Amino acid sequence: MTKRLVCRVADVPENGLRECEAEGGLRLVVANAGGEFFGVQAVCPHQDVPLCEGLFDGSVLTCHMHLWQWDIRTGAPLGLAEAPLQRYPLAVEGGSLYLGGDATALDVGELFNGIAAGTIDSLAALARRESYQAGAMLYRPGDPAEDFFVLDSGRVEFLVGRREHIAPGGFILRKGEVFGWAALLDGYPARIASARCLEESALLRINGKAALRVLEGDPAAGFIVMRRLAALIARYLASSGVK
């Protein structure tokens, strides 16, 4: 792979931000966190506001428009933010920054980002990459809930209920979002909703029990993942104000 130059190290002020265009055309924001450099998507996932206009204190990036915030190291959403940032790993070489490849859906994912690299690798080894056409049905109510999915690209919608009592159950559209998480819970062997691809979609399919065994081997990661899973479930149950 040819190295893609992003900018010079000296171009990004200490604890500052700079929007750059990498060789080949990708636009990204580079943050200088006390001499460490992190690349993230150039526009806010909320409303297309340039993140280089945001506020950065050396660890937390805040979009000035609606105060969405992220941990610059992991891209994880903080506070009001409803979505993570796409990260672009950077490599420093001879006073310049280069793109180090894209983060995978597991890396940026809401459940797994930031956990130990070895554990991510073990989960990645379990993942089967699948592609679906628009309209494809992934599962229906009553189907066994053995696997969970991580979205890489595309869009998936959920419908709850059966026959004439069907109601929309939301949709998923961001790289790294997890669904079908009943596979990570005890006592929920069957799907309670249907999942259908709204557009051409790429997914990682991971067996729930196998993933739990990996997490049992790294309890620190397992604890983080379970905390995040609890928060994720609460977010679907919550009323306003307590989300």
Next chain:
Amino acid sequence: MRIQVNARNRGFEFDARSRESVLYAGLRAGIDLPYECATGTCGTCKAKLISGRLHDGWREAPGRRYVKPEQHEFLMCQCAAEGDLMLEVSKFVYAMEPGACTPDACTGILRAPRRLAHDVMAFGVELEQPRDFDAGQFVLLAPAGLPGYRAYSMCNFERGGRQLDFVVKRKPDGRFSEWLFGADREGERLETFGPLGKATFDPALAKNLLCIAGGSGIAGMMSILSRAARERYFDRYRGWVFFGVRTMRDAFFLRELSAFKRQGLEITVASSDEDVPASARSEWPELGFARGLVHEVAKRMMAGKYQELRAYVAGPPPAVDAAIRVLLLEAKLTTDNIRYDKFS
């Protein structure tokens, strides 16, 4: 007309009246759809049309710069349904909490317009039906014959209230303010929609209060301070108010602010364009005065006092953005403790 909204977490259905904006219909039904200004500027209420036909009431709305029409995106606050609709909102949406002040449309009569400063007018709106509204909320006003709503913060708060109190600053070319300042408007009819806004205050907050207001941004602060003062909130918590004006000629509410000072608040008027004359200091001995932009004055005087604090910020967008920068980077407040209202 039936409107179905598919949000990130679930779906909602509600009815809309003829010509009623999708946003107002949803809020009226108790669904907490995303919005900030509710008047076409901020773009927060962006949604995507899946099926059905829309009437766009304001194709030149500044907030349209945030929507991609080729992807069927639109502003819910400006578009009305022409028949049943299905749309998608790419956010988590919840039903409003029980006890929240659910907004609705209501006709009102303008009462007692009076000048507070050379370019500031106070007035009341007497509502046909009683309304609940919280300290810090705003409503939309549209005088008969002047198309389109404008958002104004109330200076008061009430449960089952019939009177809304406002202050409006004259804006060059502002159609509402030209209408208001152009003639005696006593007794004129207005359409209202509200209450709206989440920069509200409840004494259960149990934190020190910091209010930073530019110009008529002080209006919403008055309702928050009144609510707090009525509960003797400042016997237990500290409070600071920074009121930014260009010159003392633009200042108003100084008598009311002096009364809050006697409840234990510290109040500073920041004058950006000229030194504060000695006459102002002697006329208002209970108020502090400083020269400078309001966020800079606040930053200077608040250093080291940011513990256990909730901040409210209101005013023109550059002033609000500058104050938020101070609150995040200097004060290190978390975003849930920064409530803001940008006039745009």
